[in-house]
Amino acid sequence: MKLHTRGAAALAALSMGLTACGGDGGSGDGKQFTYWSMYKQDEVRAKIVQDAATAFSKETGIKVNVVFQGRENLKKLQPTLVGGNVGADLVDGAAFNVLNLLQVTGNAADLSDVYAAKITGEDKTVAEVMPDTYERLVTDGGAKYLVPVAVHSxxxxxxxxxxxxxxxxxxxxxxxxxxxxxxxxxxxxxxxxxxxxxxxxxxxxxxxxxxxxxxxxxxxxxxxxxxxxxxxxxxxxxxxxxxxxxxxxxxxxxxxxxxxxxxxxxxxxxxxxxxxxxxxxxxxxxxxxxxxxxxxxxxxxxxxxxxxxxxETTLFGFAIPKKARNAESAKKFIEFFLNKKWMDRIPAEDKVLSVRVDTSTPKELADTKRTLDSATSAHFALxxxxxxxxxxxxxxxxxxxxxxxxxxxxxxxxxxxxxxxxxxxxxxx
CATH class of the missing domain: 3.40.190.10 (Periplasmic binding protein-like II)
Structure with a gap:
């Protein structure tokens, strides 16, 4: 995936053995949630997301209604934030986009509890597997509006x-x-x-x-x-x-x-x-x-x-709209996805750096990985x-x-x- 590529992506909905729900954030009963992804269904990352969601549903019984919206997913979410029927319970995107389109408008949930939670199947918390610089970069007014999974620099x-x-x-x-x-x-x-x-x-x-x-x-x-x-x-x-x-x-x-x-x-x-x-x-x-x-x-x-x-650090990860009706289920999926099994697939298959300090690294990016993992300060582009x-x-x-x-x-x-x-x-x- 060329993350610097601009341009609107066409709407592509894909249900992972489930029924894709493009109109609302689910029933609010905790048995399902809707995830609007920035990826298109033919991208490598979409395959990783698909496999993770299928495994999550099998393990927890929680349905994941995935819609691969493409790069315009956050913009498409905006009209649904006005009423009481938000379009998605979980979204992903670049940190600065989530900051500008959700956080500064008061529409992003605080994910501090996710950082403190144990990763599914591991003894470490989400915060413990990534550099502190990333957590600080996505903290605004004490609230953490993004849980990153991948990083560019x-x-x-x-x-x-x-x-x-x-x-x-x-x-x-x-x-x-x-x-x-x-x-x-x-x-x-x-x-x-x-x-x-x-x-x-x-x-x-x-x-x-x-x-x-x-x-x-x-x-x-x-x-x-x-x-x-x-x-x-x-x-x-x-x-x-x-x-x-x-x-x-x-x-x-x-x-x-x-x-x-x-x-x-x-x-x-x-x-x-x-x-x-x-x-x-x-x-x-x-x-x-x-x-x-x-x-x-x-x-x-x-x-x-x-x-x-x-x-310079461009983080890509998960965010949850403040009005999401199935936020707890979405948080469980984030904790599930941060498991090393899934995070290892990002560098191995997509050739993009994972935010976890203990995942594999494409040899071409080994120097960058060392630089980012040891950095004491980070900033957004420009x-x-x-x-x-x-x-x-x-x-x-x-x-x-x-x-x-x-x-x-x-x-x-x-x-x-x-x-x-x-x-x-x-x-x-």
Whole structure:
């Protein structure tokens, strides 16, 4: 599954030996519940869900009415939250979507009791099998609105067969990364692969540098100051100075800002570039072109002098609407699904990292797994500022590309970003 893929999925209902119920959350008698999933029935994860639900029903006698709604499941749920007949007792999705569509609107149930509960068939609780950083990330006002099962992150990928020194000693600071880039450049290489026609890929460099300088939550704080004074934080200019070095350093692969995705990442997979800052789906997207000899390794985005090393974390998991009539049955299913038997199947079959620290790991993502399991701090993509409407698409994305292309100085980038953000707030007050 390519979790970064956008676009509405068609409604696909599938009953797992049961009757799919698409209209309400069940009878409220505790003998069944309705689960609206973000997956489509032909996806690997849907097969895992199907098998788990069938086994759960057999073991508990509780019917699971599953509807594979596709990526629009949470949006389709919204109209049913108004009345007293909520569409589903259990949903799944990305944490930031659940936060924005359920939690902040007061429609998400607090799942703190699930975290404290024993996993079905095990002696450990749900909280005990995953890093504390995940639990903290999905806690809002003391309430836990999501129980994650899978995680994506961003790392800098490379072929260890061609870069054994990176495998032995990956750069720890951004200055060390720049030194690596300069060395590769001296060898006649264009070391950084980037598909510039994907705005979010370009922005990822700029946003991560800002988060490295400001710390998790810092970028959000800067942007929420409608006066623009937040941009006067020295960390903003320091981050922009690194962006300027990238833009004027001659590091990007030829054609990066004029190519059509996935041309540049394919060049990287063919060994024509060296480093790819990408989500954990990179190996699955490039594996066929890279070939069996390609040795996928990765390292986290390096720290700047500010010392922040928070890891971008995109969590996917379960949530329960506050008005769900069969919430207790849905909670039992979550506790059942967190069993290692089911969680092991996520990395083994879907090639996606499980949130459990003790599950198997695709070898291509072993470095990422170690990074996430040992992280002391985590943040959402773009520090969680996606809720600022079109600020990202209209302002941040194009400006990030300008400075990454070497067409803006650090000072001009900060000044223009400040001015445009102030104007954006005036228009969106």
């Amino acid at each position: 961003w790392q800098i990928f490379y072929d260890a067969r061609k870069h054994p020194r990176l495998a032995q000693q990956p750069p720890q600071t951004f200055d060390e990364l720049l030194a690596v880039l300069d060395e590769l450049k001296q060898q006649g290489r264009k070391p950084l692969a980037l598909d510039g026609d994907i705005p979010g890929y370009v922005t990822k460099w700029a946003a991560t540098l800002l988060i490295r300088e400001l710390g998790p939550g810092g970028l959000t704080k800067v942007l929420q100051d409608r006066s623009g004074a937040g941009f006067d934080d020295p960390g903003v200019l320091r981050a922009a100075a690194y962006m300027e070095k990238l833009g004027k350093g001659g590091y990007w692969a030829d054609g990066w800002d004029a190519s059509k995705f996935p041309a540049i990442q394919q060049k990287w997979a063919q060994g024509k570039s060296d480093l790819l800052f990408m989500g954990t789906w990179a190996p699955s997207e490039t594996g066929e072109i890279a070939g069996k000899e390609f040795e996928y390794r990765s390292f986290p985005f390096p720290k700047t002098a500010a010392g922040h090393d928070s890891q 520090d969680g500022v996606q809720k600022m409407g079109d600020w990202e698409t209209k302002i941040f994305n194009p400006m990030s590309k300008e400075i990454m292309a070497g067409r803006l100085s650090a000072a001009d980038f900060v000044a223009q970003l400040k001015a445009k953000t102030v104007e954006w707030w005036k228009a969106n007050a």
